Amino acid sequence: MSLEITIDADSATAPYEQLHRQIALEAREGRLPVGYKLPTVRGLAEQLGLAANTVAKAYRALEADGVIETRGRHGSFVAAGDARAREVAAAATAYVERTRRLGLDQQAARAAVEEALRAAYGDPRG
Structure with missing residues (x-):
């Protein structure tokens, strides 16, 4: 299983928000199972051609929403529980x-x- 994210550079939606939405949707719909290890911030940034700060911002927002959890040096994982x-x-x-x-x-x-x-x-009512 791999994380497939597409960033539309021409979109009015900021790249970090596109990333946030796509990962949240994948987790909510079960395509990213609980415990799935996400790529490192730096690795995903390189893969998508984004700044590391952009990916880090999306990961922080996902963590704040309870979609992912960060376990220090071990990485970031799809969180247990009802993300929806x-x-x-x-x-x-x-x-x-x-x-x-x-x-x-x-x-x-x-x-x-x-x-x-x-x-x-x-x-x-009718």
Whole structure:
């Protein structure tokens, strides 16, 4: 098994974010199993033609999201646990922080979520 990542240099999305998203998706969908050892920061940077700092930033974000764990000199590994649930919790927390900064109360924040869910999934009432 090998990690296959593609970075689109023409994308408006930053390379570290592209890397973060792709590794998170691979882990969440089980294509990178729990315990899979990721390439070293330097090794992956060379493979992808990126700066080592770019890969390190993506790895730090993945670790903060609970997708990977770093074991010092032993390397970085896909973490055990439900990475998907952690990602959803992080998104919900970010949403709450954003709505508070915008001055919305809980009722308005919930209404916005309900409207977005109806738009994405259809009206559950019929």
